[in-house]
Amino acid sequence: MTGMSGAAVTRDGEAPEDSPPCSPSYDVTGKNKVVTVDGVRVKLQIWDTAGQERFRSVTHAYYRDAQALLLLYDITNKSSFDNIRAWLTEIHEYAQRDVVIMLLGNKADVSNERVIRSEDGETLAREYGVPFMETSAKTGMNVELAFLAIAKELKYRALWQPDGPHFQIRDFVESQKKQPSCCSFL
């Protein structure tokens, strides 16, 4: 999956009885994903642009109302990385002003075909002030973490109180993310 995926919180409420506080749990039904975070159920409605990137009018409709956007490139494909700047420009123009954005470098399991260094992803993310990590849809590396971080951020915003706990999505991702097990010599 490269391009953009979005998420909108459609409902939240109390955690189910059997869900321990502070322990995330997941329930994926089709394109909906329920993440229970710190005792609150956050329902993410997820969509993927699925190859429609060239039909800009279609994708605008998708992400105009999204509360979070996951920007994915493929670490083995330079043009997918180069496209990210174009996506960020689009987002700036069409998405909600306070949309949560996360940059993901996918296919981290195929390090022998890597053409985009991890540092390049980090530099781009820093430039735009967004959290970044490498993922693998194949091994699952950092995939749940991406959804958990988004859910935590959206819950934090929805339940924000002046004296409440503070949450920084970038710090959370940095403290939790796993690095690919094999190194690349790029």
Ligand SMILES: Nc1nc2c(ncn2[C@@H]2O[C@H](COP(=O)(O)OP(=O)(O)OP(=O)(O)O)[C@@H](O)[C@H]2O)c(=O)[nH]1
């Ligand atoms: N090794 C590896 N393969 C992956 C990973 N993620 C996706 N793939 C493979 O890459 C190919 C393309 O994946 P898609 O999810 O269809 O990519 P996409 O960019 O969303 O494609 P469209 O939306 O159809 O344009 C498939 O064969 C996937 O199995 C990954 O993390 N590791």
